[in-house]
Amino acid sequence: MEQKTKNRLLIAGFLSVLFIAYQFSFTKTFAICTEVSKLEDEKEKYLSAPMQLATLTKKERQLDAVLSKNNVEGSSLQHNLLKTLNTLSNTSDIKVIAFEEPHEYNNETTKEGVITYDFILQGDYKGLIEVIYDLEQQYSFGNIAQINFEKKKNFRTGATYLQCRVLLQRLN
Structure with missing residues (x-):
């Protein structure tokens, strides 16, 4: 070799x-x-x-x-509203995504104040409408000032869902 x-x-x-x-x-x-x-x-x-x-x-x-x-056990309206939203979400298969601090506006000339509660719900359209109707008519927390429905998509899972931003106003 x-x-x-x-x-x-x-x-x-x-x-x-x-x-x-x-x-x-x-x-x-x-x-x-x-x-x-x-x-x-x-x-x-x-x-x-x-x-x-x-x-x-x-x-x-x-x-x-x-x-x-x-002493937040049950005296505040915000606490009662959140508690009601949680019970309604359990019965109608919706989720409370966000609950912002209430916005207070005081008119100095008429001595009236308006408190606006801002929260976001997620679920199907029928369940969202039922919860909004119950809040305004049955529980009488105030008047619904604005409702904004928005269809969103989770890009990780590919699922689409409906979110609803609600502004509820109450006069002082």
Whole structure:
């Protein structure tokens, strides 16, 4: 055999040994390494869970103290409106997406004030109309000043849904 042929066989043998070593040992090592890093991340999350739970319970106690101090148990109209919206959402398969702070306008010449509640509901058209009708007629929280229906699409899931922005006004 010539030297040139020996060199080619040596290079081909070396490359085949590298390929076999990669297939049998290196790929398994890389897979185990990524699995170990995932398990370590889960371990860190698991170990930090009691600390997060403690901070959340502390925050809950603090918020409960603020609520009891301000006596928000049932006296405010905003609280009653939100409670009514939640009960209506359970019965008619809608969701309360947002409930903004009420806007107050006081007219100095007539000494009248108007409070406007702004909230967004999501669901089917029939359920939204039923909830709006109940709010205005049955529960008499005030007059519906504006309703804005908007069809939106969730691009992750490809689903379309209907949102309704409601402005409810009440005179003081």
